Amino acid sequence: MNGSSLVARGLQKTFGATRALRGVDLEVRSGEIHALMGENGAGKSTLMSILSGAATPDTGSMELGGAPYRPSGPREARQAGVLLVHQELSLCGHMTVGENVMLGIEPASYGFLRRSEMREKAEKALKAVTGKEGTISLDARAADLSPADRQLVEIARALAVPGCRILLLDEPTSSLAAGDVDRLFVLLRELKQRSLSIVYISHFLEEILRVCDVYTVLRDGQVAEKGTIAETTAKKLVLAMSGNASNAGTSPVEAALLVRSEEEDTEKAPVLVVENAAGVKKPSSASLTVHRGEVVGIAGLLGAGRTELLRMIFGLDPVAKGTIQVASQGGSASPAKRIAQGVGFLSEDRKGEGLLLSMSIADNLTMSRLSGLGPAGFVKDGQQRDSAKKWTDMLAVKMRDVGQKVRDLSGGNQQKVALARLLHQEADLFLLDEPTRGVDINSKTQIERHIRALAASGKAVLVVSSHLPDLLSICDRIGVMYRGRLGEIRPASAWTEHALLAAATGAEGNT
Numbered sequence: 001m002n003g004s005s006l007v008a009r010g011l012q013k014t015f016g017a018t019r020a021l022r023g024v025d026l027e028v029r030s031g032e033i034h035a036l037m038g039e040n041g042a043g044k045s046t047l048m049s050i051l052s053g054a055a056t057p058d059t060g061s062m063e064l065g066g067a068p069y070r071p072s073g074p075r076e077a078r079q080a081g082v083l084l085v086h087q088e089l090s091l092c093g094h095m096t097v098g099e100n101v102m103l104g105i106e107p108a109s110y111g112f113l114r115r116s117e118m119r120e121k122a123e124k125a126l127k128a129v130t131g132k133e134g135t136i137s138l139d140a141r142a143a144d145l146s147p148a149d150r151q152l153v154e155i156a157r158a159l160a161v162p163g164c165r166i167l168l169l170d171e172p173t174s175s176l177a178a179g180d181v182d183r184l185f186v187l188l189r190e191l192k193q194r195s196l197s198i199v200y201i202s203h204f205l206e207e208i209l210r211v212c213d214v215y216t217v218l219r220d221g222q223v224a225e226k227g228t229i230a231e232t233t234a235k236k237l238v239l240a241m242s243g244n245a246s247n248a249g250t251s252p253v254e255a256a257l258l259v260r261s262e263e264e265d266t267e268k269a270p271v272l273v274v275e276n277a278a279g280v281k282k283p284s285s286a287s288l289t290v291h292r293g294e295v296v297g298i299a300g301l302l303g304a305g306r307t308e309l310l311r312m313i314f315g316l317d318p319v320a321k322g323t324i325q326v327a328s329q330g331g332s333a334s335p336a337k338r339i340a341q342g343v344g345f346l347s348e349d350r351k352g353e354g355l356l357l358s359m360s361i362a363d364n365l366t367m368s369r370l371s372g373l374g375p376a377g378f379v380k381d382g383q384q385r386d387s388a389k390k391w392t393d394m395l396a397v398k399m400r401d402v403g404q405k406v407r408d409l410s411g412g413n414q415q416k417v418a419l420a421r422l423l424h425q426e427a428d429l430f431l432l433d434e435p436t437r438g439v440d441i442n443s444k445t446q447i448e449r450h451i452r453a454l455a456a457s458g459k460a461v462l463v464v465s466s467h468l469p470d471l472l473s474i475c476d477r478i479g480v481m482y483r484g485r486l487g488e489i490r491p492a493s494a495w496t497e498h499a500l501l502a503a504a505t506g507a508e509g510n511t
């Protein structure tokens with residue numbers, strides 16, 4: 001058995017009234033891939049921040065290789081060999097791959113960069129990640145790389161740090177396509193052979209079962225369970241995370257939606273009609289119709305133009321060619337006009353376009369539809385809070401109360417607030433870009449059920465997702481985008497995961 005590499009004992013961390021960690025122990029051994037699991041808000045990122053020196057615990061202690069470890073900041077943690085690879089990638093887009101890999105550890109003498117040594121070291125780190133030289137050019141601009149390559153460069157950057165021994169990966173596959181996930185896993189296994197320790201956060205159970213050796217489950221800031229992957233199952237892990245099996249049944253709001261659907265006439269009118277539409281760059285060609293009562297899914301690799309298609313429909317990007325009709329109205333549209341037409345948009349960039357982080361959950365949630373919350377021009381605090389509470393309860397947002405600032409929520413809970421806001425808006429057409437990204441498995445099932453319930457109540461939903469099983473389970477019809485072009489929309493039953501992937505990678509004639 002390998003020795004312990006990083007040990008944490010009794011870590012506690014409080015943010016105001018929130019006890020994010022309540023006495024957490026963690027033991028990571030050399031040469032193991034250690035899954036850190038838990039529902040949104042369980043404390044995973046807080047623990048990673050402490051391990052990587054970005055935050056200090058209120059109480060508790062840590063040891064690295066048997067010696068006390070108390071990093072005063074990320075720089076000290078890096079020097080000690082503990083490196084965090086963030087979920088949201090942090091490469092400098094205008095710099096080259098080589099410059100990014102060596103950022104902060106450039107070799108220099110008398111204030112001058114030793115350029116050839118710098119290149120050599122960057123090349124070595126990249127080779128360790130990609131398996132062979134030249135797969136990713138040292139001179140490429142980081143901004144021009146695919147998301148998968150950016151992720152690999154980010155890991156190369158960690159490995160280039162002298163003495164790197166603990167790699168902390170926070171949802172490393174959330175922006176990767178299936179083939180790239182395989183490539184990452186090959187790398188992780190190689191790193192493990194070289195006695196590196198890897199702490200791996202992911203909400204994808206299948207990935208954890210495939211690549212990890214041991215696991216620690218956090219629940220409400222405490223260790224709920226730990227053990228070896230070989231001795232557990234997906235079901236047991238889900239139970240450990242949630243603490244109960246309360247994921248069955250229909251929520252009251254879903255039930256209301258379902259009842260309403262029975263009263264609606266069953267005529268399926270088109271809500272969105274896109275004909276041969278193209279944007280300035282992407283998409284290059286897209287045609288689709290979404291009817292009342294149906295969920296249409298768009299698959300495709302990152303960069304294929306899926307997000308651009310949704311943005312164009314919502315009026316955020318111009319239509320260069322073709323037509324887009326919402327509720328039988330054509331012509332050009334701004335987001336304000338689309339909202340007035342009953343369109344709701346969930347952006348994949350929840351921080352940039354979605355949420356106002358410095359405002360409260362209640363304000364964020366109700367800002368898109370304040371009517372009905374008080375007399376004209378006034379918003380009644382109580383009604384606003386009640387309305388917000390209804391949605392946050394339904395999506396199980398982990399928070400102190402609806403007055404809490406969105407900034408202080410965990411990533412997955414912010415995503416839930418963005419979605420709750422859209423549900424509150426009561427749109428007729430929902431455009432959802434990666435609605436379950438970063439969301440824990442129980443909440444994901446819940447959100448998928450809500451999406452189905454929306455359709456059952458007569459709403460129209462267009463959803464983009466990188467996770468093919470999700471698309472297959474919630475959509476009535478699915479189309480695949482490949483290099484800017486949207487292929488034929490077929491019934492979900494006509495697709496398999498394999499066929500979707502083949503179309504997304506151009507392996508099948510994507511007609």
Ligand SMILES: Nc1ncnc2c1ncn2[C@@H]1O[C@H](COP(=O)(O)OP(=O)(O)OP(=O)(O)O)[C@@H](O)[C@H]1O
Pocket residue numbers: 015016018019020038039040041042043044045046047398399407408409410411412413438440
């Ligand atoms: N800076 C902060 N200020 C206030 N509360 C915070 C802060 N950071 C985290 N929290 C709270 O601490 C708790 C744990 O959050 P953390 O981000 O560690 O969860 P997580 O397990 O990483 O969740 P996710 O899966 O959604 O990323 C949450 O209740 C969160 O709201």
